[in-house]
Amino acid sequence: MIEALSAMGSVFVDPYLLGLIFATTILGVIIGVLPGLGATTGAALLLPFTLTMEPVQAIAVLSTIYVSATFAGSITAILINTPGTSAAAATTFDGYPLAQKGEAGRALGVAVVSSTFGGVFSVIVLCIAAPLLARVAYEFRPPEYFALTVFGLSMLASISAGGAVKNLIGGIFGVWLSTIGSERVTAIERFMFGNYDLYEGLSFVPVFIGLFAISELLVQSKMVNKVVNAVSLKAVKLPTKEDYKKIWKTILRSSGIGTFIGILPAEGATVASMIGYSEAKRWSKNREEFGKGSIEGIAGAEAANNSATGGAMVPTMVLGIPGSGTTAIILVGLMVHGLRPGAYLFTEQVEKVYQIFGSMLLANLMFMVMGLYAARLFARVSFVPISILWPIVFGLSVIGAYALSQSLVDVWIALIFGVIGFFARRHGFAVAPIAVGLILGEMVETNLQHSLKMYDGQWWMIFAQPLALFFLVLAFLGLCGPYLYSLITRQKN
Amino acid sequence: MPLHGASERLIMKKKLYIIPLFLTLFSLVVIYLSLQLETSPQMIVGDSMQARSFPIFLMILNLILIGILSYQFSKTYPKEVKLEKFPTWSSILLFLLFYILVTISGDLFVAIPVVMFLMGMVWGQKKLWVALTNAIVTPLSIFLLFDYVLQVRFPRGWLTNIYYG
Incomplete structure (x- = not known):
C-alpha cells in the first residue's frame, strides 16, 4: 500500500513527468476541442511519438490525452453545439441551451468541476479495483481467458452507435484480421499472399492510425462547408453554493455509473455519458429543465464520461481487454513498451502501474486548471480551418504509421484501413469494434487452442468450468438478453 | 422516406x-x-x-x-447513403497519388508536401500561400522532430538522399 502510494506520489515530484503531463494536457485539450479529432484519433496519432520514451512516460502521455481530450469535448459542445468528442454529445443537450441564455461560463464551470470529480473518483476506484481484480485474474486459466474474451467480444455489440449486429460483424472482421500472418502453433502462413512483411501479423499501430485518423479525415471531408455558430464567453465561473447543492448528488451518481460502465469490457465514455445524462434526468426534481439548460444535465453527462476513463483502464490493464477505442490504443502502447497487460503486471511492474495511475490523477487535476482559466482560448482553436488541420493530420498519420517499424508497408496498411474504415462508417459500421476485435483475436484463438489441448479436444469441458461458464452466460445474456426480454414482454402484452 | x-x-x-x-x-x-x-x-x-x-x-x-x-x-429501411462529395473522392484519389509519388521518388518527403498542398486546395483553401506554407512547414517540422528527437531514419529518396548524404 505504502509502496503504491509512494509510486503514485513520485509522479507529482518528478519535474520531467510533470512538464510532460502539463504539455500533453494542453495538447489533449486542443485535440478534444477540434471537432473530429477526439481522444482516440489523438492517441493513435501520438503513439509513434512515444516510441523513445520510458514506458511510464509513454503511457502517461497516452492516458493524459485520453482524460484531457474526453473532458475538452465539452468545451465545444457548450460553446458551438458541436461535441469535440462523441463522449460529449450528451453535454450539448443542456450545455448549449444554457450558453445561449448567456451563461456559457456557468455551463463550463459545472462541466469542469463534474469532469474533474468524475475523473479523480474513477482513478481512486482504479487504484482499488485493479489490484483486487488482478488477484482474481491469477486464477484464470485458458478456458477462463477464452470465455472472458468471448464476453469482451459480445460486449462489442453495444460499443458504439452502429447497431448490435453491425458491431459484431465489425468485431468478427477484426478477429479475422488477427489471423493474418503465421499461425502461432503450426507456423502455417494464413492470408499473407506471399507478403512476408505480414509474417508476424498486422501491426496494430498502422491499422489503428488508418481506422481512426485517416478514416476520420475522409469523414471530415464532408464537412468542408459546415458553418458553426459560437456563443460568447467572458469567463468560466465555478459553480455557486446553490449550484453545488443542486448537482452534488448527480455528480456522485454519474461518477459511480460512469466508472462501472467503463469497467465493463468494450464499453466506453460515450455510453456512460448517455446513461449518466438519462439517470440525472430520471432522478431530478426539475425534469422540465432538461434540454433547456439544466446544470444537472451537464453534470450528469460530464461526470459520467470522465469517470469512464478510469473505469475503462481496469479491464485494459488487468485483463488485456480494452474498454474503448482509446484504451485499445493505450493497450497497444503498453505492449509496444514491453508492459504485458494482465495480472502479472501488478506483481512484476507494480511501481510502474501506480505511476501510470498517478499520472492519470495528475492529468485530471491539470485539465481542471486548463478548463477554468483557458477554456476561452481553447475554444478558439476549434475555428482552425479544416483545410489546414486535416492535411496536417494526413502528414502525421503517414509518418506515424511509418515510424514504428520503419516500413513503407505499414504506411500502405494505414491508408488501406483508412479507406476501409471510411466505407465501413459510411454504411453504419463503427470502426472501434474492428480495432478491439483485432486486439482480442489473438487472445481468443490462443486460449481456445490451449483449452482444447487441456481437455484432449473435448470443447464442451470449457462449459464445465464455473468461471468460464459464468462469462459465457454473461456473453449470451449480453447478446440475446434484450431480444429475449422484448419477446417476453411482447407475448405478455 | x-x-x-x-x-x-x-x-x-x-x-x-x-x-x-x-x-x-x-x-x-x-x-x-x-x-x-x-x-x-x-x-x-x-x-x-x-x-x-x-x-x-x-x-x-x-x-x-x-x-x-x-x-x-x-x-426497416436503413438511412439512405448519399454519394460522397468532391473532397472525399478526391482525397481518396490523393492517397493513390501519394502511393505513386512514393514509388517513383522513393521519398515520403516528396509525396507528403505535394499531397498536403493538393488536399488543402481541394478542401477549400483559397489562399495559395497558406496551403503551400502548411505543406512545407508541417512535414519539415515532423521530419526534424523524428530525425533529431526520435532518431527515426526515413527511406532514402530524392530529398532525403541530399540530407543523409
Missing part, C-alpha cells in the same frame, strides 16, 4: 442488399482461402485445431450475422 413508386422501392431494396451481398462474398472467399491452407500433422496440432479451423468458424458466424442483418434490412 423520400421514395414512393414501386420501381423506386425496388431499386432501393436492391441497393440495400449490396452490403449483405458484399459481406457474404467476402466470407465465402475467406472460407475458400482457408480451405486451401495446409494442414499440420496430428503430432503438432494434437487435440487442438488446424490453422484453417478458426477463420472458417469466424466466417460461419459472420454468415449467420449477415443473415440477421439482411432480415433487419428487410424489416
Whole structure:
C-alpha cells in the first residue's frame, strides 16, 4: 500500500513527468476541442511519438490525452453545439441551451468541476479495483481467458452507435484480421499472399492510425462547408453554493455509473455519458429543465464520461481487454513498451502501474486548471480551418504509421484501413469494434487452442468450468438478453 | 422516406442488399482461402485445431450475422447513403497519388508536401500561400522532430538522399 502510494506520489515530484503531463494536457485539450479529432484519433496519432520514451512516460502521455481530450469535448459542445468528442454529445443537450441564455461560463464551470470529480473518483476506484481484480485474474486459466474474451467480444455489440449486429460483424472482421500472418502453433502462413512483411501479423499501430485518423479525415471531408455558430464567453465561473447543492448528488451518481460502465469490457465514455445524462434526468426534481439548460444535465453527462476513463483502464490493464477505442490504443502502447497487460503486471511492474495511475490523477487535476482559466482560448482553436488541420493530420498519420517499424508497408496498411474504415462508417459500421476485435483475436484463438489441448479436444469441458461458464452466460445474456426480454414482454402484452 | 413508386422501392431494396451481398462474398472467399491452407500433422496440432479451423468458424458466424442483418434490412429501411462529395473522392484519389509519388521518388518527403498542398486546395483553401506554407512547414517540422528527437531514419529518396548524404 505504502509502496503504491509512494509510486503514485513520485509522479507529482518528478519535474520531467510533470512538464510532460502539463504539455500533453494542453495538447489533449486542443485535440478534444477540434471537432473530429477526439481522444482516440489523438492517441493513435501520438503513439509513434512515444516510441523513445520510458514506458511510464509513454503511457502517461497516452492516458493524459485520453482524460484531457474526453473532458475538452465539452468545451465545444457548450460553446458551438458541436461535441469535440462523441463522449460529449450528451453535454450539448443542456450545455448549449444554457450558453445561449448567456451563461456559457456557468455551463463550463459545472462541466469542469463534474469532469474533474468524475475523473479523480474513477482513478481512486482504479487504484482499488485493479489490484483486487488482478488477484482474481491469477486464477484464470485458458478456458477462463477464452470465455472472458468471448464476453469482451459480445460486449462489442453495444460499443458504439452502429447497431448490435453491425458491431459484431465489425468485431468478427477484426478477429479475422488477427489471423493474418503465421499461425502461432503450426507456423502455417494464413492470408499473407506471399507478403512476408505480414509474417508476424498486422501491426496494430498502422491499422489503428488508418481506422481512426485517416478514416476520420475522409469523414471530415464532408464537412468542408459546415458553418458553426459560437456563443460568447467572458469567463468560466465555478459553480455557486446553490449550484453545488443542486448537482452534488448527480455528480456522485454519474461518477459511480460512469466508472462501472467503463469497467465493463468494450464499453466506453460515450455510453456512460448517455446513461449518466438519462439517470440525472430520471432522478431530478426539475425534469422540465432538461434540454433547456439544466446544470444537472451537464453534470450528469460530464461526470459520467470522465469517470469512464478510469473505469475503462481496469479491464485494459488487468485483463488485456480494452474498454474503448482509446484504451485499445493505450493497450497497444503498453505492449509496444514491453508492459504485458494482465495480472502479472501488478506483481512484476507494480511501481510502474501506480505511476501510470498517478499520472492519470495528475492529468485530471491539470485539465481542471486548463478548463477554468483557458477554456476561452481553447475554444478558439476549434475555428482552425479544416483545410489546414486535416492535411496536417494526413502528414502525421503517414509518418506515424511509418515510424514504428520503419516500413513503407505499414504506411500502405494505414491508408488501406483508412479507406476501409471510411466505407465501413459510411454504411453504419463503427470502426472501434474492428480495432478491439483485432486486439482480442489473438487472445481468443490462443486460449481456445490451449483449452482444447487441456481437455484432449473435448470443447464442451470449457462449459464445465464455473468461471468460464459464468462469462459465457454473461456473453449470451449480453447478446440475446434484450431480444429475449422484448419477446417476453411482447407475448405478455 | 423520400421514395414512393414501386420501381423506386425496388431499386432501393436492391441497393440495400449490396452490403449483405458484399459481406457474404467476402466470407465465402475467406472460407475458400482457408480451405486451401495446409494442414499440420496430428503430432503438432494434437487435440487442438488446424490453422484453417478458426477463420472458417469466424466466417460461419459472420454468415449467420449477415443473415440477421439482411432480415433487419428487410424489416426497416436503413438511412439512405448519399454519394460522397468532391473532397472525399478526391482525397481518396490523393492517397493513390501519394502511393505513386512514393514509388517513383522513393521519398515520403516528396509525396507528403505535394499531397498536403493538393488536399488543402481541394478542401477549400483559397489562399495559395497558406496551403503551400502548411505543406512545407508541417512535414519539415515532423521530419526534424523524428530525425533529431526520435532518431527515426526515413527511406532514402530524392530529398532525403541530399540530407543523409
